Amino acid sequence: MSRRLAWLSGSGVMGLSAQAQASGWNMPVGVTDISAEIYSLHMTIFWICVVIGLVVFGVMFYSLFRYRRSRHPEAANFHENTTVEVIWTTLPLLILVGMAVPATATLKKMYDTSDAELDVMVTGQQWRWRYEYLGEEVAFTSNMSTPRAQIRGEEPFGEHYLLEVDRPLVLPINRKVRFLFTADDVIHSWWVPDFAVKQDTIPGFVNENWVRINEPGIYRGQCAELCGMDHGFMPIVVHALEEDEFDAWLAERRDEAAEEALGVDRDWALEELMARGEEVYGAICASCHQVEGQGMLPTFPALAGNERLIDDLAWHSDTVINGVSGTAMPAFRSTLNPVELAAVLTYTRNAWGNDTGDTVQPAQIAEQLAR
Amino acid sequence: MWQVIKSVLAAFFGVQKERQRRRDFEEGRPGHFILVGLGAAAVLVGLVVLVAVLVAR
Numbered sequence: 001m002s003r004r005l006a007w008l009s010g011s012g013v014m015g016l017s018a019q020a021q022a023s024g025w026n027m028p029v030g031v032t033d034i035s036a037e038i039y040s041l042h043m044t045i046f047w048i049c050v051v052i053g054l055v056v057f058g059v060m061f062y063s064l065f066r067y068r069r070s071r072h073p074e075a076a077n078f079h080e081n082t083t084v085e086v087i088w089t090t091l092p093l094l095i096l097v098g099m100a101v102p103a104t105a106t107l108k109k110m111y112d113t114s115d116a117e118l119d120v121m122v123t124g125q126q127w128r129w130r131y132e133y134l135g136e137e138v139a140f141t142s143n144m145s146t147p148r149a150q151i152r153g154e155e156p157f158g159e160h161y162l163l164e165v166d167r168p169l170v171l172p173i174n175r176k177v178r179f180l181f182t183a184d185d186v187i188h189s190w191w192v193p194d195f196a197v198k199q200d201t202i203p204g205f206v207n208e209n210w211v212r213i214n215e216p217g218i219y220r221g222q223c224a225e226l227c228g229m230d231h232g233f234m235p236i237v238v239h240a241l242e243e244d245e246f247d248a249w250l251a252e253r254r255d256e257a258a259e260e261a262l263g264v265d266r267d268w269a270l271e272e273l274m275a276r277g278e279e280v281y282g283a284i285c286a287s288c289h290q291v292e293g294q295g296m297l298p299t300f301p302a303l304a305g306n307e308r309l310i311d312d313l314a315w316h317s318d319t320v321i322n323g324v325s326g327t328a329m330p331a332f333r334s335t336l337n338p339v340e341l342a343a344v345l346t347y348t349r350n351a352w353g354n355d356t357g358d359t360v361q362p363a364q365i366a367e368q369l370a371r
Numbered sequence: 372m373w374q375v376i377k378s379v380l381a382a383f384f385g386v387q388k389e390r391q392r393r394r395d396f397e398e399g400r401p402g403h404f405i406l407v408g409l410g411a412a413a414v415l416v417g418l419v420v421l422v423a424v425l426v427a428r
């Protein structure tokens with residue numbers, strides 16, 4: 001594959017074809033009752049269309065042949081047959097209503113989000129997903145983990161090229177999980193074919209949908225609404241676990257979150273903050289400001305050797321915490337915690353020869369956030 | 372009047388006999404058809420809303 005082709009396929013085409021292969025040519029039956037129902041609706045309607053197609057084209061080709069000019073040089077000349085017209089108006093009406101009845105029944109089930117046992121808030125961001133387990137104090141962002149070198153065609157594609165993430169969404173099987181969808185910047189769409197869920201995430205709106213997964217496994221999906229430069233690079237990965245495994249996982253994440261909260265109060269060493277900051281920078285900032293901090297002019301300014309950044313800590317932290325309104329620079333006040341903010345600030349103040357020697361402590365940031 | 376209603380319903384359905392059409396154009400008054408047409412449209416909307424409400428219950 002040439003470099004350009006490899007790059008083009010990076011914009012999502014490849015991911016889709018990988019999915020089509022995983023499930024043959026048809027849409028997947030999926031792993032929820034709803035997805036199986038949608039699949040059978042799809043097949044019923046498909047076969048109705050096949051029969052209609054055969055009848056219509058059958059009659060057409062038969063007439064073309066039977067009344068060809070060499071056999072019937074004189075064209076019949078007639079107009080209007082009310083009975084036939086009534087039949088060909090009524091028949092499609094009945095067929096359409098016949099298809100609408102089961103489809104509506106399924107739609108009603110899809111929209112019934114009552115009695116959920118777990119609520120997960122899904123937030124689309126350029127270009128990652130954020131998951132928040134409501135009422136559980138657990139929240140994290142999920143970034144694509146495919147190495148940039150594969151995307152640029154410098155390395156062979158991995159097995160789950162463009163469909164792999166650092167932190168997957170983890171869900172229990174056999175429980176009704178309600179999703180609340182929204183977005184921070186532009187419209188995205190959370191699409192996992194195996195759940196038959198494709199829901200727009202819209203800034204300022206909350207859309208709902210739900211799943212009850214029947215089988216443990218790993219399910220993959222993508223953003224399905226063109227949302228900017230890295231639209232093809234915000235995949236979705238869901239790990240569906242047995243219920244007890246899920247409860248254990250959630251408890252572990254809760255403990256981790258509590259530990260992280262404690263981390264705010266202690267003093268961090270420069271090396272610690274740098275290591276953590278590099279992680280955060282690579283996952284969140286590098287898509288715009290690039291791995292080496294060189295930026296991508298004219299839109300994304302360089303952070304490496306950025307004089308204002310080096311001289312003005314207050315402005316630097318304010319920019320990262322509150323964003324720059326009217327530009328693509330997001331506010332990270334609610335998406336990164338104080339430790340992550342302090343780490344990424346420290347990292348950008350010391351990496352790539354910025355060498356200010358500053359450490360920004362999580363406690364400082366927490367104070368700034370509280371103001 | 373009954374003739375006008377029948378013609379309007381035929382128009383909503385989309386099929387009309389040529390004989391009827393000719394008679395409507397020779398004898399009918401446009402205002403009647405427009406009024407009955409608006410009324411029928413309102414009834415159609417009402418029916419669709421009713422079905423939607425019943426289904427959504």
Ligand SMILES: [Cu+2]
Pocket residue numbers: 124127187188189223224225226227231234
């Ligand atoms: Cu998106």
